Amino acid sequence: xxxxxxxxxxxxxxxxxxxxxxxxxxxxxxxxxxxxxxxxxxxxxxxxxxxxxxxxxxxxxxxxxxxxxxxxxxxxxxxxxxxxxxxxxxxxxxxxxxxxxxxxxxxxxxxxxxxxxxxxxxxxxxxxxxxxxxxxxxxxxxxxxxxxxxxxxxxxxxxxxxxxxxxxxxxxxxxxxxxxxxxxxxxxxxxxxxxxxxxxxxxxxxxxxxxxxxxxxxxxxxxxxxxxxxxxxxxxxxxxxxxxxxxxxxxxxxxxxxxxxxxxxxxxxxxxxxxxxxxxxxxxxxxxxxxxxxxxxxxxxxxxxxxxxxxxxxxxxxxxxxxxxxxxxxxxxxxxxxxxxxxxxxxxxxxxxxxxxxxxxxxxxxxxxxxxxxxxxxxxxxxxxxxxxxxxxxxxxxxxxxxxxxxxxxxxxxxxxxxxxxxx
Ligand code: AMP
Ligand code: GLY
Numbered sequence: 001x002x003x004x005x006x007x008x009x010x011x012x013x014x015x016x017x018x019x020x021x022x023x024x025x026x027x028x029x030x031x032x033x034x035x036x037x038x039x040x041x042x043x044x045x046x047x048x049x050x051x052x053x054x055x056x057x058x059x060x061x062x063x064x065x066x067x068x069x070x071x072x073x074x075x076x077x078x079x080x081x082x083x084x085x086x087x088x089x090x091x092x093x094x095x096x097x098x099x100x101x102x103x104x105x106x107x108x109x110x111x112x113x114x115x116x117x118x119x120x121x122x123x124x125x126x127x128x129x130x131x132x133x134x135x136x137x138x139x140x141x142x143x144x145x146x147x148x149x150x151x152x153x154x155x156x157x158x159x160x161x162x163x164x165x166x167x168x169x170x171x172x173x174x175x176x177x178x179x180x181x182x183x184x185x186x187x188x189x190x191x192x193x194x195x196x197x198x199x200x201x202x203x204x205x206x207x208x209x210x211x212x213x214x215x216x217x218x219x220x221x222x223x224x225x226x227x228x229x230x231x232x233x234x235x236x237x238x239x240x241x242x243x244x245x246x247x248x249x250x251x252x253x254x255x256x257x258x259x260x261x262x263x264x265x266x267x268x269x270x271x272x273x274x275x276x277x278x279x280x281x282x283x284x285x286x287x288x289x290x291x292x293x294x295x296x297x298x299x300x301x302x303x304x305x306x307x308x309x310x311x312x313x314x315x316x317x318x319x320x321x322x323x324x325x326x327x328x329x330x331x332x333x334x335x336x337x338x339x340x341x342x343x344x345x346x347x348x349x350x351x352x353x354x355x356x357x358x359x360x361x362x363x364x365x366x367x368x369x370x371x372x373x374x375x376x377x378x379x380x381x382x383x384x385x386x387x388x389x390x391x392x393x394x395x396x397x398x399x400x401x402x403x404x405x406x407x408x409x410x411x412x413x414x415x416x417x418x419x420x421x422x423x424x
Contacts, residue, residue, distance in 0.1 A: 001311060002062055004029040005037075006048045006078075007069025010338070010369040010387040011296035013037050014303045015067060015310070017367065022311040029061055035378045036368025036386070048073045051081045058091060065314060068095030068272070071293050075105035075153060079271075092318035093271070096292050100268035103290040107149045107189045110290050117262035119255055121287040123192040126151065129176045136169050138190055147191040148172055152184030156232060161193070196281040198288065199240045200295055202302055203256055203274040204313065209323035210260050211313075212252065213273075214305050215240045216298040222345060224419040231345045232384055235337045235420040237395045238301035242280075242424065251278065251285045259290075271317050300367045300387040301334040335398035336389040337406060337420060341370070342413025344383030352380045352411045359408035363401045365389045366409075380411055395421045 001024055005012050013036040019025050020040045028041030031054065037043055044061075046053040049072055058066065066082065068074050077098035082088040095101075102109045107126075114121040127135035139146055146168035150158030158181050162168040175185035202213040216238040222228040255276060263270050275291035275298070294302065303310075307328035316322045341348035350370075357378065360366055367389060370382015388406055392398030399420055406416060 001025060001064045001315070002027040002029070003065045003067060003311070004031060004044075004054075004058060004061070004063045005033075005041075005067045005069060006031055006054070006073055008032050008034050008037075009069065009296045010367040010384065011294055011299040012069040013367045013369070014299045014389075015069065015294075016040055017365070018303050018306070018310045022309045024309065024311040024315075027061065029057065029063065031057065034368045034381065035371035035373040036366065038373050049076055051078055054078070055085065055088060059087060063091060065092040065094065065318065067314065068093065069293065071101070071104050071153065071291060074098070074101040074272075074292050077101075092314070094314050094317060095272040096268075096270045100263060100270045101292045104292040105153060106151050106187075107289070108151050108187055111189060113262060113266070114287055117258045117265070119258050119262070119287055120285065122147070122194050124189050126187055126189045127172070127176065128187050132173060132176055135172050135176070135188070135190065139165060139168050139172065142190070142192060144168075145193045147193050148175065149189040149191065150175060150181040150185035151187035151189060152181070154181040154184040156230065157181070158184055194279045194281050194286055194288075196279040196286075197242065198277065198279050199243060200298055201251055201256070201276050201278060202294060202298070203259075203276065204317060204322065205260060205270055205272070205274060206317045206320045206322040207263065207270050208260075208320065210256070211322060211325070211327045212256060213327075214238045214302050214329055215243050215248070216295065216301050218295060218298055219417060219420055224417055225422065229345050231340070233295070233297045233338065234340070234417045235335070235387075236295075236297045236301045237333065237335050237398075237421060237424075238298070238305060239333065241395060247280065247283060247285065250283075255285055255287060296369075297336050297338055297384075297387045300336040300389050304334050304365065304389055304391070305330040305332070330391070332391045332393065333395050333398050334389060334391055335395050335402055335420065336367070336387045337399065337402045337416050338369070338387050339385045339406065339409065339414055339416045341380055341383050341385055342415050344415070348383055349413070350379070350381050352413070354378045354380060354385070354409065354411040356409045360388070360405045363390055364405040385411070385414070395424065
């Protein structure tokens with residue numbers, strides 16, 4: 001089978017790495033990919049939202065399956081584009097159609113879905129510029145901190161958490177009237193604040209059948225002790241050590257099952273990953289958000305723990321036969337540490353040579369993210385540069401192996417968090 005993966009991050013390298021272990025894989029393509037994916041497949045230099053160019057490559061390279069990494073092309077309807085094209089309609093696509101991808105594309109849509117299907121989540125109301133005054137009044141009924149969310153995709157930056165009522169009102173106005181996040185904040189969801197510990201669960205579904213994949217926790221802040229600006233993610237751990245069977249059972253019964261049933265009741269076809277962001281309040285799980293893809297860097301710890309052949313799993317998803325497969329999960333803990341460019345998540349330089357990757361021993365896996373191959377050299381090409389994944393009996397052992405191997409890697413202004421797991 002010939003497979004094309006859309007995307008260029010650590011998530012896509014991890015998926016490529018795993019697919020490459022399957023005897024069922026013939027040729028692997030990644031668009032646009034990075035220096036890591038270039039070593040195991042063929043990178044195609046096209047953008048993930050350039051559907052016409054994706055179509056050309058699918059036809060010219062005889063691709064049988066498309067795996068969509070990031071949310072953007074899903075929310076823009078790439079799956080529907082394939083279904084509506086006579087030449088593409090029989091190509092398997094892993095990733096939901098546009099209607100279901102709206103669970104990530106619109107926070108208001110996701111909240112309505114959660115309430116309609118009685119899935120635990122924070123109380124909310126949504127507002128537009130037409131009812132700004134009602135928005136102020138709703139804020140006055142809440143206790144601080146105040147949670148304001150741009151309805152649409154805002155590259156992970158659209159959520160504001162504010163302690164001061166006046167500041168919350170001012171920000172609401174800036175989002176609605178001054179388009180702080182462009183059209184993404186034309187609608188704003190205001191939520192009750194939930195205090196607890198965050199974690200994520202990942203589900204793979206063919207629409208009816210589903211498999212619950214390992215849990216993971218990521219570290220979003222740039223600074224040690226979870227301080228400073230939000231990033232895409234500075235590292236991750238799987239499984240989440242504070243999650244026990246009893247809690248997982250609650251997540252299954254109260255959240256995962258009603259989510260799949262809700263997709264069916266609402267006639268939202270779904271073949272792909274569901275990434276459910278949760279918050280554990282006391283001993284109870286609440287949904288913070290749905291994402292319609294895998295997380296990054298969570299993928300770099302979740303995928304290595306799956307023992308099944310990934311081509312087989314995806315083929316079963318495409319055929320609607322996921323229930324016939326038994327999922328096998330590695331019991332060990334996987335950890336990953338993200339190496340980033342100095343300055344990230346603000347301004348940083350690109351094109352810096354990375355040295356020492358070949359010194360990394362077999363205890364760790366190097367997943368490339370923002371890297372680029374140029375004249376045999378590996379150069380930085382983004383804020384998050386690479387994720388170093390290791391297994392251990394527990395997260396400490398895994399992290400130690402990653403940190404030992406990171407000592408062998410170097411690029412100017414390299415930064416990473418040395419305190420992952422500090423809160424566990
Ligand atoms: P989201 O983009 O919806 O995942 O929100 C980004 C981050 O804001 C989450 O990872 C949480 O840390 C925080 N957050 C979102 N909603 C809430 C809430 N209702 N209560 C507390 N924290 C929240
Ligand atoms: N690590 C969070 C995300 O992928 O959205």
